[in-house]
Amino acid sequence: MKRPNSKVQADILASYLLGRPIKDPYIYDIYEELLKEARGDEERLVDFAFSHPVALPYLDAGLVFLRPESELRRRIYVMFSVLESSREYADLFLPQRITPVRLIGIFLVGIRAVFRAIIGIVLIKTGGL
Amino acid sequence: MKILDYVIVGSGCSGSMVAQTLTDAGVDVTMLDSGTTGAAPNNPPVGRSFFDLRKNDPDQYKYFIGDRGQGINWGEVSKGAQVTPPRLYMTNHVNKYLPLSSKTFSPLESLGYGGLGIGWGLQCWEYSDADLHKVGLNPADIRVAYDVVANRIGVSATRDEAANYTIGSLKHFQPSARADRNHKLLQKIYSRRKKSLQRKGFYVGRTPLALITKKVGDRKAYRYLDTDYYSDADKSAWRPWITVDALKRKRNFHYVGNLLVTSFEEKKDIVTVHALDVISGEKKEFLCHHLILASGAFGSARIVMRSQGKIGSKVPVLSNPHSYIPCIQIRMLGRGYERKKLGFGQLSYFIDPNGDDSEISVASSYSYQSLMLFRIIAQMPFNLADGRTLARFLTPGLIVMIAQHPDKASPHKYLKLVSDKDSPTGDRIDAHYELSQKDEDEWNRRERMYVSLMRKLHVFAIKRVKTEHGSGIHYAGTLPFSDTAAALHLDPSGRLHKTKHVYVADSSGFKFLPAKGLTFTLMANAHVVAKNILKETVDDKK
Numbered sequence: 001m002k003r004p005n006s007k008v009q010a011d012i013l014a015s016y017l018l019g020r021p022i023k024d025p026y027i028y029d030i031y032e033e034l035l036k037e038a039r040g041d042e043e044r045l046v047d048f049a050f051s052h053p054v055a056l057p058y059l060d061a062g063l064v065f066l067r068p069e070s071e072l073r074r075r076i077y078v079m080f081s082v083l084e085s086s087r088e089y090a091d092l093f094l095p096q097r098i099t100p101v102r103l104i105g106i107f108l109v110g111i112r113a114v115f116r117a118i119i120g121i122v123l124i125k126t127g128g129l
Numbered sequence: 130m131k132i133l134d135y136v137i138v139g140s141g142c143s144g145s146m147v148a149q150t151l152t153d154a155g156v157d158v159t160m161l162d163s164g165t166t167g168a169a170p171n172n173p174p175v176g177r178s179f180f181d182l183r184k185n186d187p188d189q190y191k192y193f194i195g196d197r198g199q200g201i202n203w204g205e206v207s208k209g210a211q212v213t214p215p216r217l218y219m220t221n222h223v224n225k226y227l228p229l230s231s232k233t234f235s236p237l238e239s240l241g242y243g244g245l246g247i248g249w250g251l252q253c254w255e256y257s258d259a260d261l262h263k264v265g266l267n268p269a270d271i272r273v274a275y276d277v278v279a280n281r282i283g284v285s286a287t288r289d290e291a292a293n294y295t296i297g298s299l300k301h302f303q304p305s306a307r308a309d310r311n312h313k314l315l316q317k318i319y320s321r322r323k324k325s326l327q328r329k330g331f332y333v334g335r336t337p338l339a340l341i342t343k344k345v346g347d348r349k350a351y352r353y354l355d356t357d358y359y360s361d362a363d364k365s366a367w368r369p370w371i372t373v374d375a376l377k378r379k380r381n382f383h384y385v386g387n388l389l390v391t392s393f394e395e396k397k398d399i400v401t402v403h404a405l406d407v408i409s410g411e412k413k414e415f416l417c418h419h420l421i422l423a424s425g426a427f428g429s430a431r432i433v434m435r436s437q438g439k440i441g442s443k444v445p446v447l448s449n450p451h452s453y454i455p456c457i458q459i460r461m462l463g464r465g466y467e468r469k470k471l472g473f474g475q476l477s478y479f480i481d482p483n484g485d486d487s488e489i490s491v492a493s494s495y496s497y498q499s500l501m502l503f504r505i506i507a508q509m510p511f512n513l514a515d516g517r518t519l520a521r522f523l524t525p526g527l528i529v530m531i532a533q534h535p536d537k538a539s540p541h542k543y544l545k546l547v548s549d550k551d552s553p554t555g556d557r558i559d560a561h562y563e564l565s566q567k568d569e570d571e572w573n574r575r576e577r578m579y580v581s582l583m584r585k586l587h588v589f590a591i592k593r594v595k596t597e598h599g600s601g602i603h604y605a606g607t608l609p610f611s612d613t614a615a616a617l618h619l620d621p622s623g624r625l626h627k628t629k630h631v632y633v634a635d636s637s638g639f640k641f642l643p644a645k646g647l648t649f650t651l652m653a654n655a656h657v658v659a660k661n662i663l664k665e666t667v668d669d670k671k
């Protein structure tokens with residue numbers, strides 16, 4: 001598995017976190033800068049995640065319980081922090097006023113998070129990631 | 130070489146107070162300070178609210194995460210978790226000039242202009258008489274000094290149910306800033322149940338803050354912009370640099386920056402002060418009649434141990450153990466964004482079953498909004514994508530409590546100055562800090578009590594986050610007060626034993642560290658030490 005370059009990695013992570021493309025070029029620069037602190041372990045897991053972006057939500061959720069300080073989660077966290085500090089995405093991070101319909105949505109997201117964690121734990125354990 | 134009258138080392142909370150007392154008395158004062166300052170591009174624009182910045186400012190990443198992402202911390206909650214990029218300059222040069230090695234202790238030190246006061250949470254709690262005695266301070270002197278300091282820095286407070294624990298007998302204060310909606314609700318529930326809660330020794334009141342709510346001189350009244358962690362532009366929150374800047378305009382005060390004072394020697398009533406230029410590395414010397422160390426419990430201990438050839442000796446260290454307790458107030462969930470709010474601590478919580486305000490623990494609470502989601506998201510048990518959606522729902526009701534506990538000296542808490550040829554000063558500190566099992570159990574018990582009592586206020590703890598020892602940024606006790614003339618100890622006036630004209634005006638002398646944050650008391654003590662020095666000078670002349 002060949003790992004994509006940092007720009008493509010950043011796009012994959014932004015798409016996972018927000019479902020939107022990156023608009024501010026500085027986001028790529030900061031992500032690349034912080035990749036310099038990347039640990040060399042978990043190569044297989046990181047390679048797998050970037051070559052199978054569809055698995056990212058499950059791996060992220062499973063790692064919360066198995067290895068919360070893993071390198072893959074650090075990269076996702078870095079991208080989360082950079083996206084949050086961008087004007088373009090501010091509305092997606094600021095507290096939201098909840099209506100009854102939205103409350104149902106929140107409840108479903110909570111259920112999805114649990115489901116993703118279960119799948120993620122199985123995936124990481126059985127896949128030896 | 131000119132012999133200076135009064136030389137103060139350090140521009141932090143103690144240094145600025147001792148400097149003002151001496152300068153106001155008309156004597157000639159020189160402050161020697163490393164004094165690193167912040168880079169302008171990382172400061173947010175003046176006068177704009179957090180909400181406005183988030184919605185409209187394309188450069189916000191520079192002050193929220195830093196222009197190179199240097200404000201993004203990954204991993205355990207550690208020292209300086211609340212220090213934001215515009216304030217990161219407070220730690221510049223620290224690793225190089227103040228090397229410290231430890232596996233058990235993780236303190237934060239500063240060479241910044243204003244010292245650790247740059248990131249102070251502004252709480253101005255008074256210590257009780259019982260605690261002041263244990264600290265080694267004279268309650269009568271300190272009570273007077275509390276009012277002097279409150280007048281200088283501007284304290285806002287409320288004489289409420291918990292006033293005995295928060296402001297004691299303080300006379301000079303402005304009204305508290307308006308509490309945010311989370312804390313208004315909390316106060317309302319507490320006032321309905323206060324009789325039964327107070328019977329259990331549980332008191333809740335407004336936190337006194339070094340924050341002005343009415344204009345004073347060029348300092349503006351607090352504007353509820355919620356940018357308190359990023360900017361001091363209005364000067365409504367007091368910082369030591371505000372006082373030092375004002376002193377610089379006086380003819381009898383002189384500030385010399387970029388200097389790290391390393392040691393001193395005293396011969397025939399003259400003190401020679403040795404310093405290192407932190408920019409050029411050049412060594413410098415100053416002569417003075419009186420030297421006042423105010424470089425913090427670590428800084429002053431380093432200078433004294435080095436000057437007295439105490440390489441390899443141990444000195445005690447005190448630091449408040451503390452935990453973060455994120456809590457949820459159910460009724461506030463999903464309430465959206467509060468545009469104008471106070472960003473600092475709002476309420477203080479005291480559990481005092483004996484009713485004597487001695488060796489109690491204290492908690493303070495903050496609503497979580499302007500520190501951004503990324504600082505808490507990794508603590509939540511969700512994947513980060515779903516965590517974002519859930520956190521937006523939770524944050525309006527999220528209250529972060531910080532529980533702090535008192536600390537006493539023990540053989541398992543110490544600093545040792547050891548040789549280190551790689552350090553510019555030729556040495557480093559090796560630190561060790563270990564709580565006894567009995568203390569650990571007691572602090573856990575008290576935190577569980579907080580969690581249980583908060584439930585009665587309809588606030589529910591999510592978890593307790595234990596922090597690294599030393600990360601609470603409260604340090605003391607390295608050169609304890611002693612009536613007998615022992616080396617590495619202070620006499621009750623603040624003078625360093627075995628010297629005639631060297632004083633320590635910070636928290637180094639404290640023999641005990643109450644749970645209530647020490648800053649207000651160390652400033653009061655700095656004023657008292659300055660008064661003692663002036664008195665002794667007059668006595669010497671007689």
